[in-house]
Amino acid sequence: MVPMRDPDDQDRKRRQPKMRRRQRTGSRIVDADERPQRYARDKSVRIGMTRVGKGLFARRRYPAQTVIGEIKGEIIDDPHYGSDYCMNVGNGQILEPEAPFRYVNHSCEPNCEFDVFDLPEPRKLNRHRRVFLISLREIKPGEELTIHYHWSAASAIGCRCQSPSCRGWIVDPTQWDTLMARLAAKGTP
Ligand SMILES: [Zn+2]
Secondary structure, rough: OOOOHHHHHHHHEEEOOOOOOOOOOOOEEEEEHHHOOOOOOOEEEEEEOOOOOOEEEEOOOOOOOOOOEOOOEEOOOOOOOOOOOOOOOOOOOOOEOOOOHHOOOOOOOOEEEEEEEEEEEEOOOOOOEEEEEEEEOOOOOOOEEEEEOOHHHOOOOOOOOOOOOOOEEEOOOOHHHHHHHHHHHOOOO
């Protein structure tokens, strides 16, 4: 008898690839049928200063589940690429975002998320992967726009988001035990 590998275990590994470098993940890949209502970047955001550096703020009210703008930038065909701003958009592709959406900070209780859409290109047969910032709840003018970075334990850094549920680390919740084990091994509390 040939020993069988646990298929669930293999599947889990496929869904959660090991991240060697820092990448924002946790986006939804959305069907083209569910495409956003507006494609153009909304000018109703501004870059401002926060206690952790630059951040992005709403200049108007956004209802829940609204496209705030398209996150433009360079698509890099290297799943191991990493930077402080880059976003894993699936298919082994990483987006290095441009301003202003490059400056969306992390929160443990975010008011936005980024969603990935495969949209048809005008006058072309192939589809193009595009990334949009979407509000998760109603956002008032002047509020800072935030997403959850979902960083791996290897990329985790201290979190200063000050939300009630903040656990003090920017890390994917599924990576919490791994992070604690790493810290215990290093002898830090
Ligand atoms: Zn936090």
